[in-house]
Amino acid sequence: MQNRKRNKQGYSVSLGIAFMLIFGVMFAACVEEQQITEQIQETTGETDQESEQPAVALPGLPEYVAGYESWLKLNSEPIPPVPGGDPHNGTKNVFVNKDRETIAPDGEQQFPYPDGSIVVKEATRPGKDYIGLIAIMRKIEGGNPDHNDWEFVEYTRSEQASDFTLLASGRICWTCHSRVEDIDYVFTELD
Ligand code: HEC
Structure with a gap:
């Protein structure tokens, strides 16, 4: 009985650690992606705002x-x-x-x-x-x-x-x- 309880606890702890690891890796990946995006924007001089606003002709012009x-x-x-x-x-x-x-x-x-x-x-x-x-x-x-x-x-x-x-x-x-x-x-x- 005692053993099973300990096993169960051990199981929850390892599950907890596994989750922490997975989230940790995902978080690190996100941060890295963000850094890469920022680096690209720095080198190309492009910002999200600029790329979302294509040039528009003055009214009446083709x-x-x-x-x-x-x-x-x-x-x-x-x-x-x-x-x-x-x-x-x-x-x-x-x-x-x-x-x-x-x-x-x-x-x-x-x-x-x-x-x-x-x-x-x-x-x-x-x-x-x-x-x-x-x-x-x-x-x-x-x-x-x-x-x-x-x-x-x-x-x-x-x-x-x-x-x-x-x-x-x-x-x-x-x-x-x-x-x-x-x-x-x-x-x-x-x-
Ligand atoms: C009586 C002469 C004359 C007529 C008519 C004329 N142009 Fe021009 N155009 C010029 C001159 C001279 C330039 C050079 C820049 C300046 O001094 O304005 C020019 C410049 C241009 C330019 C810039 C490229 C370039 O040739 O330097 C465009 C585009 C243009 N004209 C389009 C037109 C259009 C379209 C019409 C008709 C609706 C027209 N032009 C009628 C004389 C004329």
């Missing part, structure tokens, strides 16, 4: 330009309004969805731009402090064979709180941009 502000900027200084009449009136920046190495291998810009290229120009209208114009050139294979496959569209808004609306597209754009056909219709070159 989704394919979402996040253009973080693309490669072709101009190093803002482009001032053209005196005597500016087709894209304002102070401008031009971005492309390609990296420097792709469009300028060995430091020198190559033409034409590859298929899938998107060039975005933003303009802040004179006297305003928000972006009032977004002009887009998007190269889609077979999309516009007479003009190196560039699709041209331009959106504007006259108040910061308004959605962008389509202003013009196509022929009116490429008739002027044909002046720089030799550099693939894109006036602004990589600085």
Whole structure:
């Protein structure tokens, strides 16, 4: 009788120890996983918050330009309004969805731009402090064979709180941009 009781006690104790060990191992694994995640975030500079918030296009603009502000900027200084009449009136920046190495291998810009290229120009209208114009050139294979496959569209808004609306597209754009056909219709070159 006594023996059985002792055995039972012994059994509970070992069960207790076994549980403690299992939990201990699980806890250690959790801590390690947390540390690894933190290390990855430290090296990539990524945080949970950033990865959960994908870039969204300004209201009225096509989704394919979402996040253009973080693309490669072709101009190093803002482009001032053209005196005597500016087709894209304002102070401008031009971005492309390609990296420097792709469009300028060995430091020198190559033409034409590859298929899938998107060039975005933003303009802040004179006297305003928000972006009032977004002009887009998007190269889609077979999309516009007479003009190196560039699709041209331009959106504007006259108040910061308004959605962008389509202003013009196509022929009116490429008739002027044909002046720089030799550099693939894109006036602004990589600085
Ligand atoms: C009368 C000439 C003219 C017309 C018309 C014109 N553009 Fe432009 N565009 C320019 C010039 C010049 C630049 C160079 C930057 C600047 O000074 O604004 C430019 C720049 C751009 C850029 C940035 C890339 C680049 O070429 O430097 C885009 C994108 C663009 N235009 C799209 C359009 C679209 C879309 C239309 C039609 C809705 C259009 N453009 C009509 C002259 C024109």
